[in-house]
Amino acid sequence: MTDSFAPIHIVEITLRLIPMELVESFDTASSETSIRAILLVEIADIDGRHAWGECVAFETPDYMSETINMAEMALQKWIAPLVLGQSFYDPAAVSKTLDQHIDGCEMAKAALEMACWDLSAQIQGVPLATLLGGTRETVETGIAIGLQNSDEVLAEKVQGALDEGYQRIKLKVQPGRDVEMLKPLVERIGMDTPLMVDANGSYSGHSWDALVEMDSLNLIMIEQPFRPKDVESLTRVNEVLNTSICLDESITSLGSVESMRKLHTGSIVNLKPGRVGGLTNSLAIHDYCGQHSIPLWCGGMLESGIGRAFNVALASLPGFTIPGDLSPSKRYWAKDLVWPEWEMDSSGQVAVPLENAGTGVEIDTERIEAMTLRKSTLNLTR
Numbered sequence: 205m206t207d208s209f210a211p212i213h214i215v216e217i218t219l220r221l222i223p224m225e226l227v228e229s230f231d232t233a234s235s236e237t238s239i240r241a242i243l244l245v246e247i248a249d250i251d252g253r254h255a256w257g258e259c260v261a262f263e264t265p266d267y268m269s270e271t272i273n274m275a276e277m278a279l280q281k282w283i284a285p286l287v288l289g290q291s292f293y294d295p296a297a298v299s300k301t302l303d304q305h306i307d308g309c310e311m312a313k314a315a316l317e318m319a320c321w322d323l324s325a326q327i328q329g330v331p332l333a334t335l336l337g338g339t340r341e342t343v344e345t346g347i348a349i350g351l352q353n354s355d356e357v358l359a360e361k362v363q364g365a366l367d368e369g370y371q372r373i374k375l376k377v378q379p380g381r382d383v384e385m386l387k388p389l390v391e392r393i394g395m396d397t398p399l400m401v402d403a404n405g406s407y408s409g410h411s412w413d414a415l416v417e418m419d420s421l422n423l424i425m426i427e428q429p430f431r432p433k434d435v436e437s438l439t440r441v442n443e444v445l446n447t448s449i450c451l452d453e454s455i456t457s458l459g460s461v462e463s464m465r466k467l468h469t470g471s472i473v474n475l476k477p478g479r480v481g482g483l484t485n486s487l488a489i490h491d492y493c494g495q496h497s498i499p500l501w502c503g504g505m506l507e508s509g510i511g512r513a514f515n516v517a518l519a520s521l522p523g524f525t526i527p528g529d530l531s532p533s534k535r536y537w538a539k540d541l542v543w544p545e546w547e548m549d550s551s552g553q554v555a556v557p558l559e560n561a562g563t564g565v566e567i568d569t570e571r572i573e574a575m576t577l578r579k580s581t582l583n584l585t586r
């Protein structure tokens with residue numbers, strides 16, 4: 205950036221908690237979600253610009269320890285006071301300040317930091333993807349399918365997703381709902397279908413025969429078979445299996461990607477900017493993965509169209525070589541919070557917004573206001 209642009213100078217932060225009903229319940233080894241509670245962060249700068257961010261934390265500490273209520277409190281008590289009324293040269297400076305003063309709280313920090321990237325793109329009059337260094341006009345999209353009640357329903361959903369154009373299918377698995385469920389499916393859709401599974405850390409280091417059996421299914425990867433703390437089992441399974449191991453919950457910072465590489469706990473990174481403190485840290489991870497030839501893709505957290513905008517912009521960078529979980533709005537919501545809604549074409553491509561400055565989506569503020577369950581406004585006079 206050059207000195208000619210105005211600095212980031214936030215004078216007000218508004219937090220809103222809204223419930224969003226999913227069009228279908230999303231079940232994983234660690235959670236069942238039919239109503240997605242979403243924490244939105246709106247920032248206003250000294251010149252009257254507004255920008256938005258979305259916190260990806262869930263209501264309960266089953267995916268990761270940081271919950272939506274914890275993130276809300278962290279934003280109110282510690283994050284907002286660090287940025288309100290201060291001038292920052294760019295979003296990276298915001299990220300640095302937050303990481304220097306606050307240990308953890310990555311999801312809370314990310315929500316505010318990503319809003320600063322939107323604001324910075326607005327100030328500079330460029331699309332967010334361009335500001336981040338994106339090089340693609342469209343991004344390839346995969347789908348994540350939750351645990352289903354029967355193998356038949358699962359097969360129908362997978363076939364439906366392939367027919368819609370999705371470029372990669374990710375299935376949630378857990379002990380007891382794994383290899384016996386996958387074998388007939390693979391037989392039906394073919395070994396060449398780009399298929400992967402995500403266990404959300406549900407396997408135990410003492411019992412993972414099913415993971416070994418999965419090795420014969422030609423999966424693209426197995427995501428997070430063990431909890432992040434079970435480093436020994438992750439290293440072992442990564443050594444024993446031919447199938448690549450991808451880490452999701454384990455990745456909370458650049459340091460955790462460096463650890464993955466050094467301890468051989470995985471070989472692919474599922475990067476979610478909302479889980480690593482935001483886009484500045486995501487860019488550092490992107491560059492590190494590029495330097496060390498680590499395949500990278502962008503995961504999803506049941507975001508609304510607001511959060512989706514940041515993921516799509518990030519996934520337009522060259523290091524994202526595997527289709528991301530960047531489903532169109534209708535996959536999750538009867539009506540999204542943004543206009544235009546996110547759409548996918550029949551070849552599984554989502555267009556990167558490159559016409560307007562910022563994220564490229566308009567926020568349905570009236571609807572958000574009507575849906576808001578809880579709201580707090582933070583400013584210097586408070």
Ligand code: MG
Pocket residue numbers: 402404427428452453474503
């Ligand atoms: Mg995952």
